[in-house]
Amino acid sequence: MFQINDNYQKLPGSYLFSTIAKKVAAFSEANPDKSIIRLGIGDVTQPIAPAIIDAMHKAVDEMADVKTFRGYAPDLGYEFLRKAISDNDYKARGCDIEADEIFVSDGAKSDSGNIQEIFSQDNRIAVCDPVYPVYVDSNVMAGRTGTYDAATGMWSNVIYMPCTRENNFVPEFPKETPDMIYLCLPNNPTGTTITKARLQEWVDYANKVGAVIIYDGAYEAYISEDNVAHSIYECEGAKTCAIELKSFSKNAGFTGVRLGYTVVPKELKCGDVSLHGMWARRHGTKFNGAPYIIQRAGEAVYSDAGKAQLKEQIAYYMKNASTIKSGLQEAGFEVYGGVNAPYIWLKTPEQMTSWEFFDYLLEKANVVGTPGSGFGPSGEGYFRLTAFGSYENTVAALDRIKAL
C-alpha cells in the first residue's frame, strides 16, 4: 500500500495569499459598490517593454519556420542568454561569474523551492523572520524543519533571525550555527536592505562556519543607494559559500512570462563534490529548459533599448514607492523600506495586529495590503504595501488612507 510524504501534513493552513484572496472576495461580494485597490500581492501591472515584445514576436516567427524552428533547449539555458547575464549582471560589476555558472530556469520561485533538494536532510536552515514563505515551506516538505508550534508560529528545527525596528531590520548572526542561510536582499517583505560591508560580514561568517548562503536577489533592480551590493559575488569569498537566485519578474515584469536564473559557482564545494555539478544534474533530470521564446525575451532585457525601457519602468514603480512612503508618513505612520525595494513596511497603528489592520484598511479604505504576520512571527504588528500598482491607484489609495 503506497504511503504519502507525511511532511506535507505538517504544513499549517493555506498559503497566505489564498487567505487574502478569500477575504477580499467576501468583502467585495458584500460591498459590490466599493472599488477596491490592491496593493497586496507583489504582482506587477505595467505591460512588457516594447523591446522585449519585439524579441518575442521574432522568436515566435522562428518557431513557425522549419529552417529556424528550435526543439529542446540546452538543459541549462541557451548560451546567448547565459552570456548576456554573465556580461551584464556580473562582469560589468566586477564579479567573475562565467556563463556556464548560470542556470536558466522558469523563475526564482521554482529555484528557491527546489534548491534545498541538493542538500542533506540533516542540514539546519536559518531564515530571516519575517520571510518569503517558500523558503520554509519547501524545507517543511523535505522534512528538515522539525515540528510546528501553532502558538508561536515557529518550527522546532529552524533558526529564526528576527528583523524588526529594534535591529533596523538587519539580521544578526544566529546563536546556533546554521548549515544553510536564506537571505533575501533587498528584502521581501520589509523592503529594507543591508550595506555591502554588512553583507561581506555574512559571507565571512558563512565561510567560517561552513554554511551555504542561498541569496535571493529578486529585487536587485530597485537598489538606489551606492553602498548596497547588487550581487553577493561583489563580496570577497562569496564564490565558496553562496548560491544566488535571480528573477526577471520584478526588473522586467515577467511574473506571467516566467524566467529566472540561479548562479552556482564552480568553486562552491562540499568536500570534493561540486554543487555546480549537482545542480546541473538536478536540472538535467527534472527540468527541460525554459521556452526558447521566453529566453529570447530575457536576452532583450539586456539590449540597449530593453535597458532604457526597463529603467523607466522601475522609475515608475519607485515613484509609487515614494508616494506611498511619504503619504503614510504624512498620515502619521511609522514606515520602512521603499528606498531600495518596491515594498513599504509599516508599523500598524494603535497596537493593532497585522490582521486587524488588514480588516480595518479593507473595510475603511477599501485598500488591500499584506499582513506582516503572514511572513513570520516577527512580522506581527507590521503590514506590507507594494509599489507595483498603477500610479493612479497608488495615489488614490494614499488619499483614502490619509482621510482615515
Added chain:
Amino acid sequence: MFQINDNYQKLPGSYLFSTIAKKVAAFSEANPDKSIIRLGIGDVTQPIAPAIIDAMHKAVDEMADVKTFRGYAPDLGYEFLRKAISDNDYKARGCDIEADEIFVSDGAKSDSGNIQEIFSQDNRIAVCDPVYPVYVDSNVMAGRTGTYDAATGMWSNVIYMPCTRENNFVPEFPKETPDMIYLCLPNNPTGTTITKARLQEWVDYANKVGAVIIYDGAYEAYISEDNVAHSIYECEGAKTCAIELKSFSKNAGFTGVRLGYTVVPKELKCGDVSLHGMWARRHGTKFNGAPYIIQRAGEAVYSDAGKAQLKEQIAYYMKNASTIKSGLQEAGFEVYGGVNAPYIWLKTPEQMTSWEFFDYLLEKANVVGTPGSGFGPSGEGYFRLTAFGSYENTVAALDRIKAL
C-alpha cells in the same frame, strides 16, 4: 558545516543523451566530410502549426498593453486551458475528469521527475525495463532506490518489469508488490503498447494491492489502433489509483515551447488524505504557473484549425515511422513499435551489444540512434530509432542502412 544530499553521488555516469552527443561530436570532428543523420534523441523537427503561432502572437500583443497585460497566472493553470484539456482529452472520450483535476505545468519531464515528492520515502517503485531514465533517476535522488549494482545495471530496491520480445513488450505483474508503478504507454523506448483490456487488468491490480500508477501518456497522439486506450481513465476504477502525465511535446511539437499537464483525480486518496490537495500544495509552493503566452499556445492545440494542422503533423511523423519500419524489415532486421508510437525498436543483428551497434551505425551509415541498454538492462541487444526527423533524412538514413 553544510552537507549535500548524498543520494546524488549514487547516480551512475552521465545522462544517456550526453554520452551520445559526445560520441557523435568526436566522430564528426574526425570525419568532417560525413553528413550525419540524427534519429536518436526524441526531439521533433517540424515547425509549430500556424494556428498555434497565431495564438502566441496574439498573446504576446496582449502582454504589450496595460489593459490586457497578465501577471502571475493561477498556480494550477488558466481556466481556459484546463477546460480545453478536460473537454477534449477527457470528456470527449467519456472520461469524467474535471478542469480542476488538471494541473498545467512546464512539461511532462518536470512532472515525471517531481511527482515522487508527494510520496513516502519508504515506497517501493516498479518500472518497466527498458524505461525512460527520469523515473528511476528522480527516485535515486530522493533516496528510494537502494544501492546500484554496476554489473547488472540494477538498483537493489527497484522492482523491474522486463519488457522484451519474449513477452511481446507487455509488462507482467511483478512478484513483489510495488507501492508506485510507472507505466509509459505507448512506450518510450520500445514504441510498443498494450491493449485497453490489459490496461484494465493493471488498474484492477493497482486497486487490489493499494499501489498508485504513474501513467505517462506522452505519446498518446500516435495511437492508431482501436483497442488501445488514449487515457488510463478509460479504465474503470482508474480514478482511485492513477495519476496521468501528459505532454504537448510530441502531439504539438512543444519540445522547445514547454507545456504539459498532470491529472490527479480528487478520488485518489491515501487514507483520508487527498493527493490532489498535496499536488496543489506542491505546485503552489514550488512552481509559479506556465507562461501565459504558452498556455494560449496550448489552448490553440484544441482549436479546430489546430487539431487539423496537428493531425497532419502526426501523419507526417507516422509516415516516417512506417518508412523506418518497412525499410528495416526489408534490410532483414527484427523490428517492433512504430504503429502506435513514433519509436522503432530493433533487435541488434549478429548478437551485437547496443553500444556496438550504435558505433557500427554511426561509422558505417553515419546514422545516430539510441542504444537500448541506455534505457535499462533488458534494453541490451536492442536499439531505438525515432520518427521525428524530416522525411527526406528518414528516407536517406534507411537507404544507407539498407546498403550496409
